[in-house]
Amino acid sequence: xxxxxxxxxxxxxxxxxxxxxxxxxxxxxxxxxxxxxxxxxxxxxxxxxxxxxxxxxxxxxxxxxxxxxxxxxxxxxxxxxxxxxxxxxxxxxxxxxxxxxxxxxxxxxxxxxxxxxxxxxxxxxxxxxxxxxxxxxxxxxxxxxxxxxxxxxxxxxxxxxxxxxxxxxxxxxxxxxxxxxxxxxxxxxxxxxxxxxxxxxxxxxxxxxxxxxxxxxxxxxxxxxxxxxxxxxxxxxxxxxxxxxxxxxxxxxxxxxxxxxxxxxxxxxxxxxxxxxxxxxxxxxxxxxxxxxxxxxxxxxxxxxxxxxxxxxxxxxxxxxxxxxxxxxxxxxxxxxxxxxxxxxxxxxxxxxxxxxxxxxxxxxxxxxxxxxxxxxxxxxxxxxxxxxxxxxxxxxxxxxxxxxxxxxxxxxxxxxxxxxxxxxxxxxxxxxxxxxxxxxxxxxxxxxxxxxxxxxxxxxxxxxxxxxxxxxxxxxxxxxxxxxxxxxxxxxxxxxxxxxxxxxxxxxxxxxxxxxxxxxxxxxxxxxxxxxxxxxxxxxxxxxxxxxxxxxxxxxxxxxxxxxxxxxxxxxxxxxxxxxxxxxxxxxxxxxx
Ligand code: E9O
Numbered sequence: 001x002x003x004x005x006x007x008x009x010x011x012x013x014x015x016x017x018x019x020x021x022x023x024x025x026x027x028x029x030x031x032x033x034x035x036x037x038x039x040x041x042x043x044x045x046x047x048x049x050x051x052x053x054x055x056x057x058x059x060x061x062x063x064x065x066x067x068x069x070x071x072x073x074x075x076x077x078x079x080x081x082x083x084x085x086x087x088x089x090x091x092x093x094x095x096x097x098x099x100x101x102x103x104x105x106x107x108x109x110x111x112x113x114x115x116x117x118x119x120x121x122x123x124x125x126x127x128x129x130x131x132x133x134x135x136x137x138x139x140x141x142x143x144x145x146x147x148x149x150x151x152x153x154x155x156x157x158x159x160x161x162x163x164x165x166x167x168x169x170x171x172x173x174x175x176x177x178x179x180x181x182x183x184x185x186x187x188x189x190x191x192x193x194x195x196x197x198x199x200x201x202x203x204x205x206x207x208x209x210x211x212x213x214x215x216x217x218x219x220x221x222x223x224x225x226x227x228x229x230x231x232x233x234x235x236x237x238x239x240x241x242x243x244x245x246x247x248x249x250x251x252x253x254x255x256x257x258x259x260x261x262x263x264x265x266x267x268x269x270x271x272x273x274x275x276x277x278x279x280x281x282x283x284x285x286x287x288x289x290x291x292x293x294x295x296x297x298x299x300x301x302x303x304x305x306x307x308x309x310x311x312x313x314x315x316x317x318x319x320x321x322x323x324x325x326x327x328x329x330x331x332x333x334x335x336x337x338x339x340x341x342x343x344x345x346x347x348x349x350x351x352x353x354x355x356x357x358x359x360x361x362x363x364x365x366x367x368x369x370x371x372x373x374x375x376x377x378x379x380x381x382x383x384x385x386x387x388x389x390x391x392x393x394x395x396x397x398x399x400x401x402x403x404x405x406x407x408x409x410x411x412x413x414x415x416x417x418x419x420x421x422x423x424x425x426x427x428x429x430x431x432x433x434x435x436x437x438x439x440x441x442x443x444x445x446x447x448x449x450x451x452x453x454x455x456x457x458x459x460x461x462x463x464x465x466x467x468x469x470x471x472x473x474x475x476x477x478x479x480x481x482x483x484x485x486x487x488x489x490x491x492x493x494x495x496x497x498x499x500x501x502x503x504x505x506x507x508x509x510x511x512x513x514x515x516x517x518x519x520x521x522x523x524x525x526x527x528x529x530x531x532x533x534x535x536x537x538x539x540x541x542x543x544x545x546x547x548x549x550x551x552x553x554x555x556x557x558x559x560x561x562x563x564x565x566x567x568x569x570x571x572x573x574x575x576x577x578x579x580x581x582x583x584x585x586x587x588x589x590x591x592x593x594x
Pocket of ligand 1: 164165166336413446447448466468472473504549566568
């Protein structure tokens with residue numbers, strides 16, 4: 001697992017490698033093809049960060065299945081001699097290989113989490129090297145999300161099939177870094193916060209690099225720059241008098257500053273970790289943040305914009321949070337994969353609450369799980385489960401210190417009614433709990449796994465339900481949909497003493513389409529359907545939140561069921577409000593006042 005997110009501090013340096021990289025797609029489907037072992041011969045340049053698919057006006061690149069190569073020259077700053085340095089990719093979707101000159105230095109499977117390589121011994125400070133990153137977009141039943149490559153018998157063309165409803169954007173959609181740390185350095189920090197009365201507590205655990213002889217020291221600094229507590233040792237508890245808690249909508253962050261200090265009191269390394277002090281407890285049907293019932297309002301989101309695909313963009317990030325604030329939302333779910341670390345940090349600073357999800361999506365339609373008749377090499381299998389376990393490890397490792405993250409969602413819409421579902425999920429739920437006992441766990445349950453047929457919800461703390469009565473079923477009939485929704489929710493209430501969050505509900509809506517009859521696809525229908533759901537939610541005490549599907553329209557695979565993507569956005573893909581945005585703003589702003 002990679003080290004802490006790189007940062008600049010008095011002891012650490014950071015070089016951003018974003019920009020235009022040389023780019024080419026592999027001409028052969030074989031991953032051992034030539035190009036990356038030398039300078040790439042190509043006249044294409046691709047921006048990093050961005051998915052490559054929509055950048056070029058070239059259907060072959062858009063639809064490419066297999067490896068692509070990114071390449072640029074990099075200079076290790078001359079002042080780094082004596083330091084240890086790494087190349088880090090925040091993500092390579094879905095499989096990445098890092099090459100320093102001709103040498104393979106890192107390999108990683110999983111498209112939404114960082115990986116890195118120690119290049120200290122390969123390049124001297126002050127020298128230049130050729131950095132190549134190969135990226136593969138193939139999805140199989142050994143990756144998450146799962147998928148399958150099909151080859152046309154007629155043309156030989158390969159296509160990537162997958163079972164989830166968002167476009168298989170690929171490439172280097174997040175930043176790439178070269179960073180340095182001192183030889184004696186902090187490798188990892190885990191903080192878990194608590195409070196008693198007005199004393200805050202940061203329980204921490206620090207691991208240091210091999211060969212570190214210096215001692216760990218801690219200072220906790222408040223937002224005004226005042227040191228409010230100190231401590232020492234690799235593990236311990238820091239008490240903070242007159243604590244200011246991190247609250248939804250009112251973030252407060254302490255700087256948890258960990259240092260390594262040698263025997264002559266010289267500071268060798270420093271890492272600054274923004275830390276919000278807050279507690280999360282699930283009690284009966286309540287989701288408590290700092291002991292107060294929290295009701296989630298907001299959306300399932302996507303990393304998705306025009307041209308960039310899943311490319312991280314600070315303008316969109318800040319604007320999306322502005323829109324969340326405008327509409328009165330207090331939270332979102334990182335459907336259906338971990339988002340950039342920048343966004344998690346930004347949520348920490350904005351006081352936005354996050355349900356953090358793994359890329360385990362598309363384990364639903366026509367797929368089997370261990371023990372079921374459809375389990376096998378060409379379907380969900382033990383290797384899928386192993387990839388799933390690794391995805392849980394990497395997500396929790398990366399995001400464990402974020403105050404904004406209040407719950408882990410380990411899957412979206414798996415076949416939880418399948419007879420193999422328990423055998424598949426029992427160890428995964430246990431794994432998530434063993435990695436972090438300070439947050440509840442959940443998964444987003446799909447409509448056909450009802451309160452009567454679902455087999456795994458007792459393994460989780462919160463019931464997250466995705467429901468589409470009035471859209472995929474009872475289409476256009478909100479009176480009938482209301483009865484079905486009420487029955488379903490009451491069924492869950494009877495069965496479990498747990499909070500319920502509706503993590504998806506919504507209707508595809510063509511911006512600008514209006515009907516006096518309020519028919520499906522119109523803006524009127526989206527408003528009416530959400531309104532019906534809200535009326536039902538308000539009648540059920542166990543409801544602990546509502547996340548509309550989706551924040552914005554987003555791109556999907558081509559098919560007859562989608563017109564340039566999924567149109568369930570409350571905002572269009574370019575972030576203009578549909579009528580439902582105004583209706584939600586009114587409801588959520590009023591809920592906030594209560
Ligand atoms: C996952 C999300 O990524 N949930 C889907 C969303 C959608 O708009 C998709 O974009 O299609 C909904 C799944 C609906 C399943 C319907 C089952 C109905 C059975 C009663």
